[in-house]
Amino acid sequence: MTQPIAKRAISVVVPVKDEEETLRTLAERIFDGAADHVSSVEIIFVDDGSTDRSWGVMSELAQTHPGRVRALKLRRNFGKSVALEAGFKVATGEVIFTMDADLQDDPKEIQRFLEKLDEGYDLVSGWKRKRNDPPSKTVPSKLFNRTTAWMSGVPLNDFNCGFKAYRREVIEQLRLYGELHRYIPVFANDAGFRVGEIEVEHHPRRHGKTKYGLERYARGFLDLITIVATTRYLHRPGHMFGGLGVILGLIGTAILGYLSILWLAGQPIGHRPLFFLGFLLMIFSVQMISLGVIAELLIRLSKARNVGDLIVGNVTAEAAQRPKKLDVAFAS
Numbered sequence: 001m002t003q004p005i006a007k008r009a010i011s012v013v014v015p016v017k018d019e020e021e022t023l024r025t026l027a028e029r030i031f032d033g034a035a036d037h038v039s040s041v042e043i044i045f046v047d048d049g050s051t052d053r054s055w056g057v058m059s060e061l062a063q064t065h066p067g068r069v070r071a072l073k074l075r076r077n078f079g080k081s082v083a084l085e086a087g088f089k090v091a092t093g094e095v096i097f098t099m100d101a102d103l104q105d106d107p108k109e110i111q112r113f114l115e116k117l118d119e120g121y122d123l124v125s126g127w128k129r130k131r132n133d134p135p136s137k138t139v140p141s142k143l144f145n146r147t148t149a150w151m152s153g154v155p156l157n158d159f160n161c162g163f164k165a166y167r168r169e170v171i172e173q174l175r176l177y178g179e180l181h182r183y184i185p186v187f188a189n190d191a192g193f194r195v196g197e198i199e200v201e202h203h204p205r206r207h208g209k210t211k212y213g214l215e216r217y218a219r220g221f222l223d224l225i226t227i228v229a230t231t232r233y234l235h236r237p238g239h240m241f242g243g244l245g246v247i248l249g250l251i252g253t254a255i256l257g258y259l260s261i262l263w264l265a266g267q268p269i270g271h272r273p274l275f276f277l278g279f280l281l282m283i284f285s286v287q288m289i290s291l292g293v294i295a296e297l298l299i300r301l302s303k304a305r306n307v308g309d310l311i312v313g314n315v316t317a318e319a320a321q322r323p324k325k326l327d328v329a330f331a332s
Helices: 023-034 054-064 080-090 107-117 135-152 168-172 180-190 215-231 237-264 273-301
Strands: 009-016 040-047 069-074 095-098 123-127 164-167 195-199 328-331
Touching: 009 023, 009 080, 009 107, 023 040, 023 054, 023 107, 040 054, 040 080, 054 069, 069 080, 080 095, 080 180, 095 107, 095 168, 107 123, 107 164, 107 195, 123 180, 135 180, 135 215, 164 168, 164 180, 180 195, 180 215, 215 237, 237 273
Parallel strands: 009 040, 009 095, 040 069, 123 195
Antiparallel strands: 069 328, 095 164, 123 164
């Protein structure tokens, strides 16, 4: 027999950009979906530079639901990562959820997220296995997710899903900026937290329009390189630069070896573009390996990782970092 999950206080952080038509319905669905499974719920709407009446609607909700709805307004459109961090800073729940404001996520899934957390996970990410989006969004998304899972080593199927649940300890170690919100599971995994995934229902968008275009995948790929470098190779940069140097060196060696055989056979090779490519790859190889060695030396000279931050059984107040001040306005 399945043991009932312990009720706890939750916070739901919702970044908003021009979604005035959905906010009231979303708030009602969150309250209804969480009513029987939590001790208390607060909704934190973050207006990320909306140009419609979104701020007015969320301010009204904050006034009509005191203590249950909070509205934050950023000075301009800073992006989803900053909006999420602003919400995280004021969230009071033991478990913190994130979801989009477009009603494509279904708050009735909250119970399933909590059940998954109780299995021992620290972060649970939603997986929109059956997406109600056009192929122009689903095909690039699948390619992006598979590439991210392979490069990061985190076996998730859907990094782009905004519907996630976090234990507070995970949130307290996050520092978001740019477009890095989709890589939160990678950060969490690198910090030693257990990351899980559940399938969630995905509804078609009925109001407003999508805020994302194909250009976000180009930015996302550049961010992915940054994430891999700052997580998997942060404390061993020589493996990243040296590994790349070895690969380039092997290719260059193969090219020059092939040309050497042709030269021994009496064929001229000095005018071949392949000859210059081989030498260029060898030069790049030496540079990459040298850069890796220098990076390793800098790591040795710099401050070592604070092991105290990794201890989960003896956390002290002194280890907590001061929250960064954000440009936000509150309505309560």
